[in-house]
Amino acid sequence: MTVAALIVAAGRGARASTDASQPKQYCEIGGAPMLARTLSVFAAHPGVQDILVVIHPDDVALYDAATASFASDILPAVLGGARRQDSVRLGLEALADKAPAKVLIHDAARPFADEALVSRVIDALEASPGALPCLPVTDTLKREDSGRVAGTVPREGLLRAQTPQGFNFEAILTAHRAAARDSTLEFTDDTSVAEWFGINVAIVEGSEHNRKLTTAEDLMIADQLMRQSAPAGTMRVGSGYDVHRLGPGDAVTLCGVVIPHTRTLLGHSDADVGLHALTDALLGTIADGDIGAHFPPTDARWRGASSDMFLKDAGERIAALGGTIVHADVTLICETPKIGPHRDAMRGAIADILGLSLGQVSVKATTNEQLGFIGREEGIAAMATATVMLP
Numbered sequence: 001m002t003v004a005a006l007i008v009a010a011g012r013g014a015r016a017s018t019d020a021s022q023p024k025q026y027c028e029i030g031g032a033p034m035l036a037r038t039l040s041v042f043a044a045h046p047g048v049q050d051i052l053v054v055i056h057p058d059d060v061a062l063y064d065a066a067t068a069s070f071a072s073d074i075l076p077a078v079l080g081g082a083r084r085q086d087s088v089r090l091g092l093e094a095l096a097d098k099a100p101a102k103v104l105i106h107d108a109a110r111p112f113a114d115e116a117l118v119s120r121v122i123d124a125l126e127a128s129p130g131a132l133p134c135l136p137v138t139d140t141l142k143r144e145d146s147g148r149v150a151g152t153v154p155r156e157g158l159l160r161a162q163t164p165q166g167f168n169f170e171a172i173l174t175a176h177r178a179a180a181r182d183s184t185l186e187f188t189d190d191t192s193v194a195e196w197f198g199i200n201v202a203i204v205e206g207s208e209h210n211r212k213l214t215t216a217e218d219l220m221i222a223d224q225l226m227r228q229s230a231p232a233g234t235m236r237v238g239s240g241y242d243v244h245r246l247g248p249g250d251a252v253t254l255c256g257v258v259i260p261h262t263r264t265l266l267g268h269s270d271a272d273v274g275l276h277a278l279t280d281a282l283l284g285t286i287a288d289g290d291i292g293a294h295f296p297p298t299d300a301r302w303r304g305a306s307s308d309m310f311l312k313d314a315g316e317r318i319a320a321l322g323g324t325i326v327h328a329d330v331t332l333i334c335e336t337p338k339i340g341p342h343r344d345a346m347r348g349a350i351a352d353i354l355g356l357s358l359g360q361v362s363v364k365a366t367t368n369e370q371l372g373f374i375g376r377e378e379g380i381a382a383m384a385t386a387t388v389m390l391p
């Protein structure tokens with residue numbers, strides 16, 4: 001079943017009363033244009049094959065700027081009409097050549113739809129020609145008359161309709177075409193068009209996050225929430241690699257843990273390849289050289305040194321820049337010893353040295369399938385990745 005997403009973004013956002021040169025769908029929410037956030041949900045969804053956006057003729061430059069990173073994922077935009085229902089119909093007409101089996105019609109003004117919600121709508125379309133995500137009304141509803149309460153409206157059975165609203169493509173295109181023949185017919189959503197035309201629409205569970213951003217206050221609250229939840233600063237990722245020879249001995253030190261073994265790792269320090277690779281990964285995040293630049297093997301002070309100090313030093317360099325280590329991931333590559341029984345002790349040792357929680361540290365291992373110098377047990381290698389937030 002082919003599924004297209006039709007995103008309507010041709011409104012003026014009058015109720016948000018933003019700067020007229022920038023309707024609400026192009027305003028930044030947590031540092032990204034609202035429309036880009038909306039598109040990202042559909043571009044990442046494995047069940048959606050085509051995405052078409054309907055825009056206002058005055059917004060072409062804004063649209064190009066907001067969607068530059070999606071250019072290869074979306075069809076060329078089409079121009080909308082005066083009312084939402086006109087924009088939807090024009091979008092459906094533009095998709096007619098593609099003839100998708102199903103279409104998901106979504107407001108650009110709902111940037112917080114998520115993959116699970118989109119999946120619920122798509123899944124419901126297996127059994128129904130229409131699917132509408134809804135949530136129950138939870139406030140008591142009042143009728144107003146000239147600033148005074150004129151009555152209470154029973155809320156039982158009332159639902160708040162959201163988007164994406166999913167339909168059999170041919171059915172909803174036919175319904176919109178029919179509705180367009182009578183310009184007095186006004187519909188605020190596509191399920192209303194479907195109801196009017198006689199298309200059966202199933203109800204699926206909506207999402208409280210999937211609010212339509214309508215007023216300036218909605219935009220401000222959404223922006224604040226996104227900024228609070230996003231870690232402030234710049235994310236940096238560093239990588240490291242190290243290898244040491246194996247020689248005569250009875251233990252190896254790997255990721256801060258001494259493991260009895262038939263050989264030992266040779267090196268100027270304790271030759272802990274795991275901590276060395278991770279030290280380089282951390283230094284990489286702040287572009288501060290490598291372990292050899294700070295602790296030269298020619299310097300007698302580091303002879304036999306415990307590699308804890310190298311790792312601690314890299315952590316301190318990051319802290320001095322106001323940075324925070326988010327996560328560390330080490331992969332040890334060796335035939336023996338078996339790493340599994342020592343994995344948690346290694347994670348704990350790294351967490352202690354860097355002041356992290358266990359959940360921020362990963363240690364993995366793999367053999368080299370008996371290939372090459374690692375396979376012949378002439379040496380042990382390690383790779384590491386570290387993630388750091390810098391202010």
Ligand SMILES: Nc1ccn([C@@H]2O[C@H](COP(=O)(O)OP(=O)(O)OP(=O)(O)O)[C@@H](O)[C@H]2O)c(=O)n1
Nearest residue numbers: 008009010011012013014015082083087108109
């Ligand atoms: N002629 C129109 C009117 C609305 N929309 C889109 O339909 C969605 C409905 O949300 P709404 O909050 O009604 O948007 P606006 O019409 O822009 O808002 P307002 O009514 O406050 O002007 C929005 O993504 C909007 O861009 C559209 O594509 N074409």
Ligand SMILES: C[C@](O)(CO)[C@H](O)COP(=O)(O)O
Nearest residue numbers: 084107161162163188189212
């Ligand atoms: C389609 C819709 O999002 C469903 O809730 C909504 O009706 C569109 O916005 P409007 O404010 O009704 O124009």
